[in-house]
Amino acid sequence: MxxxxxxxxxxxxxxxxxxxxxxxxxxxxxxxxxxxxxxxxxxxxxxxxxxxxxxxxxxxxxxxxxxxxxxxxxxxxxxxxxxxxxxxxxxxxxxxxxxxVGVVGSTRPEGLSVAAGSVPPMTTSRPAHADQPEHVLATRAFYDAIAEDYAAMFRDLPAATPLDRSLLTGFAELVGPGAPVADVGCGPGRVTGCLASLGLDVHGVDLSASMLAIARRENPELRFEQGSMLALDHADGSLAGLVSWYSTIHMPPQDLPAVYAEFRRVLAPGGLLLLAFQMGDEPRRHVHPWGHPVTLDFRRMRPERVTELLEAAGFALVQRTVREPDAGRGEPTPQAFLIARAPGGPDSA
Known part of the structure; x- marks a missing residue:
């Protein structure tokens, strides 16, 4: 040698x-x-x-x-x-x-292996959304920490709120049976499950791996994916409907135009968007909920302002509903629900 x-x-x-x-x-x-x-x-x-x-x-x-x-x-x-x-x-x-032969030159998340299956996949600590803004990462960490407590507290929703359930039913009828729909910010998957029971081909998307684990556990027949509403892993125009049920409330106002533009991108022409949020102007900060060492801001919004942003993104408002706060559930403010249509459909102007 x-x-x-x-x-x-x-x-x-x-x-x-x-x-x-x-x-x-x-x-x-x-x-x-x-x-x-x-x-x-x-x-x-x-x-x-x-x-x-x-x-x-x-x-x-x-x-x-x-x-x-x-x-x-x-x-x-x-x-x-x-x-x-x-x-x-x-x-x-x-x-x-x-x-x-694959020995060097790769730091791929799927691993360093000479032959397929010879080495277990290597996981990474840098998920696809690790380059997202700090507030997105804070939202993920917050819900990862409180997932089980949150899911237990809201276990009966939306089944226990007939008015909210009627809005989801109306949305499902407008979209049509079997239509592909994404529940963005799905959390523990309660709304996703409700939409599936209404005949939609629905899947959930959420930042929090802990929330997704609960959603998969309670809805094993449904599909759930980890992702951010700022960069959805969906093809352009691939969805007939998109639901954001109290999930835009963590976005700073300056990021909402980008969020609505992303919603429009993934919706087919004439596709429908359903938003739910608390009405108001002042933000609210949750500090150490259930004793967990995490903090997160919640932002209330005015329906008029949200409508302006949706129209700037190309949407046309179809329906606006405001529900008074449910004192029995401790809701502090009225709840707003908007349905908007993406441009290009048969009902577009």
Whole structure:
């Protein structure tokens, strides 16, 4: 085994170790995977050290092989008979081969595997929406923390609110049976389940993984996806309807135009949007609900202002309903419900 070949091996394997350790150093790999990756990288480094030093005999010879030209006794590189350019080119070629079979060159979320299924998938701590604004991440963290308590508190909704349920029923009839609908900000999936019972082909979308776990547990027959209303994972014009049931209330006013534009993007021409929110002007801050160390702002809105923003996004208002607060449920303000139609349908002006 020549010195050039040894250096190619050392550099190529070193590249592999660097690509393994890199995601750890940059915080892109969760703790369980960090441990596994660091152990793997440590084993690789140990192997390289043994090849470069421990396997050398006292006379500078490998057991059974002549001493490599590029390695002097004691592991010092001499480079006398292994020109640097040859080593670099050889390492590049070896790395290319390893890259081709999937060993190096990938920090994909699905994992670092030589053959399909040979290594368990590697999860990452950076979800698709990690580059979202801070308030979006705060909303996700808030609902991840309170998910079980929230779901228990609102377990009977919307079944216990006939007026709200009638709005969902009317929306379902307007959209039509079997129509594809997204419940954006679905939380524990109660409204999603109600819409499904009304004959819609509905799925839920939410930021919170904990909320989605509850939704899937209670509605195993329905589909739920993690995502942000600022960047929905839906094709243009793919939905006949979209429901945002008290889910835009965490968006700062300056972000609402982008949210409504995203809703319009995913709705088919003439598709319907249903919004529900608390009426008012002043924000409200929830601090440590149920004893959890999280805080989040809730924003009330005026139907007139929301209508202006919807019309600026191209929607046409179909219906506006205002319900007085339900004192028995502790509602502090009137509740507003808007149905708007995306442009381009048969009923558009």
């Amino acid at each position: 020549s010195g050039t070949a040894l250096m190619v091996l050392v550099l190529a394997v070193g590249t592999y170790a660097f690509r393994l350790v890199g995601p750890v150093l940059h915080g892109r790999v969760e703790l369980p995977d960090r441990v596994r990756v660091l152990l793997s990288a440590g084993a690789v480094v140990l192997l390289v050290a043994l090849l470069a030093t421990g396997a050398l005999t006292e006379g500078g010879e490998f057991a059974g092989w002549a001493r490599p030209a590029g390695v002097a006794v004691g592991g010092v590189l001499a480079w006398r008979r292994a020109p640097f350019v040859v080593v670099v080119l050889g390492a590049a070629a070896a790395t290319a081969v390893l890259r081709a």
